[in-house]
Structure formats: C-alpha cells, structure tokens
Amino acid sequence: MIPTITAFERSPDRGQGLARDMRVRWAFEEVGQPYNVRLVSFAEMKQPAHRALQPFGQIPTYEEGDLALFETGSIVLHIAERHAGLLPDDPNGRARAITWMFAAASTVEPPILELQTLKFGEGDKPWFEARLPLVQGRIRAYLRDLAARLGDADWLDGAFSAGDLMMVHVLLRVRPSGILDEFATLSAYCDRARARPAYQRAFAAQLALATGA
C-alpha cells in the first residue's frame, strides 16, 4: 500500500524545502518508497478532520491503511524501520542513529525555532533586542559542538542515516540566517547531503508544487 502524507497547499517557504514534509519526502526517496501527497490549506489544517490526524493542526501527517502518524521524527523512524537505507543493521549502530534523530529534534532544533519565532513573530516585542543575541549564541554553541563531533567525517556515525537526515534538515532551517555558514564543517556536511540524489528528488517534488509546475 502506498502511504499518503500531507503538505502545505502553498508553502510559506516558496519551495526552499524548509517545511517538514521535506524530511518525509527525503526519507521515502532514500529507501525508494513511492508516496502520495495530500495538500492542505492553512484553514483545512485547523479543521477537526485534519486535527484527528495531527492534534496541533500542522503538517506533515502519514497515513497508510489504518495507521495514522504525525511528528516528522516518528514518521521518518517508521519509514527507516521498514526499509533498508536509513538505519544500519547492527543494533548498536541503529540505536546511535536514532540518538542523532533525537539530538536533532530535541537539542539542536529548539533554539533554531526560537530564532524563527523571534525574527518572524516578535520583532516588535520589548525583549527582542536583548533576547536575539542570547538565542543566536545558543545556536552557535550547539553548532560548535556538533562541528567538533563531526570533524572531517562525512556523516555523524558511519554511513548516512536517518540521524543525518534529521540533523541536516534542522541545520538547513538556520542557513538563511547566515549562522550555518560560520561553520565550514557543517556547511560542507549539508552540501554533501543536498548532493544526494534522494534529497534532490525530494526537493524537486516540493519545489514543483511551490512553482505550480
């Protein structure tokens, strides 16, 4: 059965691949699993029918038969557990790759989301000027640690994994701020990932939607 995911009918990122359906598209492409996409408007996302799939009224969701999932990390893990290509076979390597998925979503991503919230939602707030450097500093600290851990390796732990997929997509979210380019190791890491044919296919698919191709 071919799974169906949901994505923005009109992505606010205008096809830059920053919305989180990109992670799921990329995972499907890495394992060679065809998928369908159901586009939802902002209004539809907040309706009961969509909230039955995603209680917070967001995308993406994943449906396959009588299974419905939300949360990109969980969806990517679900795909990775059922197809080769995103998690190593050895149990310890698998556990470490999943650790990197959590590190991306639970450690590195939160301050990056804070920066987005500040910049795109709190520019007029009295705390903006004082808080911006604090949040930028927190992001830089995590990126410094991540760059040190990655060193001159291609991927975070041996072969490319779902941990790299999640981490790279988190890092690409902060690329427009310019902070990623302060870390040559991480910028090269993301470029390596973006050069992957699976990433390119996933990116082209979401871009086609944004440009109405």
Ligand SMILES: N[C@@H](CCC(=O)N[C@@H](CSCc1ccc([N+](=O)[O-])cc1)C(=O)NCC(=O)O)C(=O)O
């Ligand atoms: N933790 C959840 C978060 C899901 C989420 O944040 N979804 C966003 C889209 S991806 C986040 C996103 C949005 C826009 C851009 N952009 O660049 O324009 C990038 C990423 C959403 O539906 N937002 C609508 C809403 O909350 O009402 C997950 O990982 O699935």
